[in-house]
Amino acid sequence: MPELPEVEMFARYFEQHALGQTIQRVRILDARICGTRKLNQLTGRRFERVRRHGKNLFADAGDTWLHIHFGMTGDLSYYTDEPPRFARVIFDFDNGAHLAYEDMRLFGIVDLTPSPEEYVRQHGLGRDPLDRQFDLRAFRALLHKRRGRIKALLLSQEVIAGIGNLYADEALFRSSIHPRRAADRLRNAEVKTLYTNIRRVLQQAVAFKSRGADYPARFLVQHRQEGDRCPRCGGTIRRTIVAGRTTYYCAKHQR
DNA sequence: TTCCATGTTCCGCA
């Protein structure tokens, strides 16, 4: 689940449920999820605010921040009765409720970091595409002298932080750009279109999700099947591998 | 049983 829009939902969920309460205990059910720092140090503290950068969630706990990366199957669950099946870390609050980080495949990370800025710096993350500073000019600069494939570039978190496999395909689909095109060979108009569509796709995804609505049929994500009909031009949807990931695109209008 | 998965990282090779 977790690309930028999903993590944005997690951030809002965290904000709604887990702020302001004293953490009574932190239970680590599977240490493979945790980094090197000791989450126990959160005991007695409260989460004061939440931030997101790309696919990373941060929660301010005073002089340290909780950092969560959701891997492929990470999720949050605030509950009062039974913990979810794949709970890996559980925060017990003094009101008797709990916040569980669940993760079936264990690719996620729950750790502490000095601050979101420090984390972003240490890991060399690029701009968040919904950040104000991510303007067309910045995007254009990222593509300059990049010989790699445009899809690979969109997936690279050091370039832009937050786009994953699904939304990379979606943005390219809307922009009529073939995922194997060389990044530095896109025409000016295409760069602009792609920039606009990256933001639009992510913003719309957040909007649909926050309403609990399904994505409409015009989204490629509803047609991720070899041989399906393109909702935009009637062409044929193809499945291939680009940048090591399963990629769907319309063979007719993506060039 | 086999294949696949919305992520990241590491290694070998061109």
Add this chain to the structure above:
DNA sequence: TTGCGGAACATGGA
């Protein structure tokens, strides 16, 4: 140097 493919990680669902 840059970028690519492949493998690895771990696990359940179709």
